Amino acid sequence: MTVAFNHTIVWSHDNRASAAFLAEVLGLPAPLEWGRFQIVQTGNGVSVDFMSRKGRIAEQHYAFLVSEAEFDQIFGRIRDKGLAFWADPARSEEGEINRRDGGRGLYFLDPSGHLLEIITRPYDTGRPI
Numbered sequence: 001m002t003v004a005f006n007h008t009i010v011w012s013h014d015n016r017a018s019a020a021f022l023a024e025v026l027g028l029p030a031p032l033e034w035g036r037f038q039i040v041q042t043g044n045g046v047s048v049d050f051m052s053r054k055g056r057i058a059e060q061h062y063a064f065l066v067s068e069a070e071f072d073q074i075f076g077r078i079r080d081k082g083l084a085f086w087a088d089p090a091r092s093e094e095g096e097i098n099r100r101d102g103g104r105g106l107y108f109l110d111p112s113g114h115l116l117e118i119i120t121r122p123y124d125t126g127r128p129i
Contacts, residue, residue, distance in 0.1 A: 007047040009037070011057045012112040015050035021111050022048060025077050026064060026118075061089065063117040071104055071120050083108050089115060 012018035019031035019038035031038040031050070038050040048062065066074060075097075078085055085108045087096035098105045103121030110116055 005046055007039075007049050008062075009049045009051055010060065010062070010112075010114065011053040012050045012110075013052065013057065014111065015052040018111050019048075019050040022050075022116070025074060025081070026066075027070065027073055027077070057112050059113050059115060061115045061117065063119060065122060066118050066120060068104070068120050071118060074118050075106065078106075078108055089117070
């Protein structure tokens with residue numbers, strides 16, 4: 001059997017709001033509810049399972065590989081929502097897009113403060129998806 005990544009649990013202040021935000025911004029199907037989770041299914045079969053938690057939530061980083069056309073659509077939704085975005089994970093290049101490895105990428109925050117990233121090429125590969 002080949003080992004494959006299946007899902008991750010993302011702590012959030014409001015699992016419904018965070019899951020809906022991710023699905024909407026990325027243009028994915030509406031989240032599914034399963035017990036205490038709101039589940040966002042990605043195109044490669046990996047799910048992002050949001051669970052509410054009270055108190056402090058440690059910031060995490062989640063990167064999503066998208067096509068050039070999807071990047072344009074997602075970037076449009078980010079701008080329409082008036083979200084801040086950065087070219088780098090340190091958030092020092094606000095309002096910029098990076099062009100690493102011949103692709104495009106940017107970072108933005110979700111409602112619980114997690115740093116989300118969209119990229120059109122895997123880093124250090126130089127190959128499009």
